[in-house]
Amino acid sequence: MNTLIGIMEKEIKENKETILGRLHAMLLESKPLIRVWMYSVMLEETQSAKVMEEFIKYVIDERKLEPNLKFYLYNQIASLSFSYRSYDNSNSKYLRWKLLEQIVSSYENETQDLLKYIPYEQRNQNLVFVIVPQILSGFHAPTKMAFDKAKFLMEHMHKKVLVINTAEFLSKIIEIVFYKPFYSEYIDSYLYKESIAWKGADIPYFQCENNMPNTADLRALLQTVMNVKPGLVIAIGGGSILANLIDKMIPVLTYGTTGNLQETMTSCQTLSGKLEEAELQLLGRMGIKETSIIPIQPKVNPDMQKSVVTRKELKLPENKFIVAVAGNRLDSEIDESFMQMLERVLDEDMAAAAIGTRFHSYEKYMQMMPGLRNKVQYLGYSADLLAWLEVCDVYVNPYRVGGGVSATDALLKGLPVITMDYGDVAVCAGKEFCTESYDTMPDLIRKYKDDAEFYQKMSVLAKERAQTLIDTPEELQSIIEEFQRRTSGDLSISGENKHDKF
Numbered sequence: 001m002n003t004l005i006g007i008m009e010k011e012i013k014e015n016k017e018t019i020l021g022r023l024h025a026m027l028l029e030s031k032p033l034i035r036v037w038m039y040s041v042m043l044e045e046t047q048s049a050k051v052m053e054e055f056i057k058y059v060i061d062e063r064k065l066e067p068n069l070k071f072y073l074y075n076q077i078a079s080l081s082f083s084y085r086s087y088d089n090s091n092s093k094y095l096r097w098k099l100l101e102q103i104v105s106s107y108e109n110e111t112q113d114l115l116k117y118i119p120y121e122q123r124n125q126n127l128v129f130v131i132v133p134q135i136l137s138g139f140h141a142p143t144k145m146a147f148d149k150a151k152f153l154m155e156h157m158h159k160k161v162l163v164i165n166t167a168e169f170l171s172k173i174i175e176i177v178f179y180k181p182f183y184s185e186y187i188d189s190y191l192y193k194e195s196i197a198w199k200g201a202d203i204p205y206f207q208c209e210n211n212m213p214n215t216a217d218l219r220a221l222l223q224t225v226m227n228v229k230p231g232l233v234i235a236i237g238g239g240s241i242l243a244n245l246i247d248k249m250i251p252v253l254t255y256g257t258t259g260n261l262q263e264t265m266t267s268c269q270t271l272s273g274k275l276e277e278a279e280l281q282l283l284g285r286m287g288i289k290e291t292s293i294i295p296i297q298p299k300v301n302p303d304m305q306k307s308v309v310t311r312k313e314l315k316l317p318e319n320k321f322i323v324a325v326a327g328n329r330l331d332s333e334i335d336e337s338f339m340q341m342l343e344r345v346l347d348e349d350m351a352a353a354a355i356g357t358r359f360h361s362y363e364k365y366m367q368m369m370p371g372l373r374n375k376v377q378y379l380g381y382s383a384d385l386l387a388w389l390e391v392c393d394v395y396v397n398p399y400r401v402g403g404g405v406s407a408t409d410a411l412l413k414g415l416p417v418i419t420m421d422y423g424d425v426a427v428c429a430g431k432e433f434c435t436e437s438y439d440t441m442p443d444l445i446r447k448y449k450d451d452a453e454f455y456q457k458m459s460v461l462a463k464e465r466a467q468t469l470i471d472t473p474e475e476l477q478s479i480i481e482e483f484q485r486r487t488s489g490d491l492s493i494s495g496e497n498k499h500d501k502f
Contacts, residue, residue: 013298020045027084032064033176033395036073040179046087052077056095060102065081067106068174071213071241074099075170078239078263079182082401085422088260090278094285097263101286104244104265110215114222115248118229123250125231128159131252132236135165135196135207137187138303139328139357141405142257146236146302147198149255149476154201156473157480159232164221165190165207166242173211186210213241225249232480238262238269251487253480260400260429261300263431267487270479273427294482298428299471300408305386313335314379314388316353321449323352324392324415326385326406330359333400337438339365343372345442350449352376352396355388389413394448396441397425404428411466416458418444430465432458 053270054233081087132146235243237257254269395410397419404424
């Protein structure tokens with residue numbers, strides 16, 4: 001296997017089509033783990049939706065793959081789909097959803113004796129569990145969402161709250177050879193914490209070891225649910241095995257982390273943005289009622305600005321028009337097309353600042369496009385994004401799903417946003433800040449640079465838009481009340497009489 005990997009990584013650039021063709025021809029004759037690796041090569045190098053659908057079908061059908069391995073592959077597939085828009089189509093999403101459903105069913109069979117419905121009157125209405133599959137820094141959107149919701153629940157709804165980091169996302173329970181895999185971060189020191197300080201609040205906290213999902217720990221967590229009987233369970237984002245199992249006991253509200261449908265079988269999920277026809281069809285294919293979707297306005301709880309910085313301190317040019325791009329996964333979010341767009345627009349009076357993490361490909365692009373060497377600066381991670389954006393002029397968004405938090409920070413600072421009508425940034429910024437494509441971005445950037453009156457008008461609009469995006473305790477309480485209304489009586493995600501009252 002190691003020999004095969006070495007040959008592939010050396011030869012694939014020069015003989016891509018030949019190698020990919022041979023791999024596909026060899027699939028049926030290969031053992032499962034070899035086959036998985038072959039698919040991973042083809043997925044990375046072709047970005048073909050057809051190959052992705054074929055791979056997911058294989059993972060679903062292959063009985064020799066254990067549930068925890070299938071869950072590892074589910075998360076690799078979900079990460080690829082988040083990074084490459086060619087994979088994020090309705091059929092692939094349906095297959096991902098069906099794969100997750102199969103995995104959850106496997107663990108349900110192992111925990112069936114604990115999955116007893118807890119009647120409403122037996123639940124502790126003062127206790128809330130907030131479940132999140134990964135906790136990182138405050139720059140990580142799901143982490144922010146989990147602790148912000150917990151703080152609101154504690155301080156404004158006077159609930160006892162426990163944030164549970166299930167560490168389900170790409171844990172270390174299983175590792176196989178996968179071509180250019182996605183890795184998760186895990187903060188070991190948090191394993192021993194019983195609370196996390198967050199914006200002046202002390203949030204009760206529990207973290208699973210980095211070996212989820214495993215039946216023993218899932219059973220322990222489900223037993224805890226049975227013992228303490230929380231009145232409300234909120235899952236931050238889809239894809240959690242634990243959240244889907246708890247939903248057999250208590251209705252779970254999945255709080256969406258993007259403007260897209262989340263893959264979950266829990267009783268309800270929120271959705272910021274319009275429910276499109278393709279998504280309605282997807283729900284129908286999954287046997288999920290439209291009434292399980294709670295529409296919400298995109299909301300964020302922005303951090304306070306902690307400092308003031310200057311362009312000189314950030315090594316940015318003093319007298320140029322600065323284009324900002326920010327993100328946590330810049331390697332996958334910034335592609336060659338985006339860099340070519342910058343190459344076309346950045347003149348001697350302009351520069352670009354890339355803010356965030358995982359931009360290992362920066363040097364590659366500088367070598368490919370030497371004219372950008374002195375025009376695009378990679379600033380790295382900022383713990384005070386508002387301060388760094390304050391010295392920039394516009395926020396330009398690559399074609400990606402995420403980015404809503406950083407775009408909202410830009411709007412708060414009065415930076416006009418330039419985005420295509422796709423993903424979280426478009427949902428947050430609104431149609432006024434959308435453009436058609438990378439082909440139309442350069443002219444719009446130049447207009448902001450050269451037309452002071454237009455810039456001022458849109459800067460004011462940006463600040464006004466930002467105010468509508470700020471989360472409030474009243475918003476969360478309204479969503480919870482709507483969730484409680486929808487999960488009372490015989491309403492459930494599949495139309496079955498799953499929960500008689502909440």
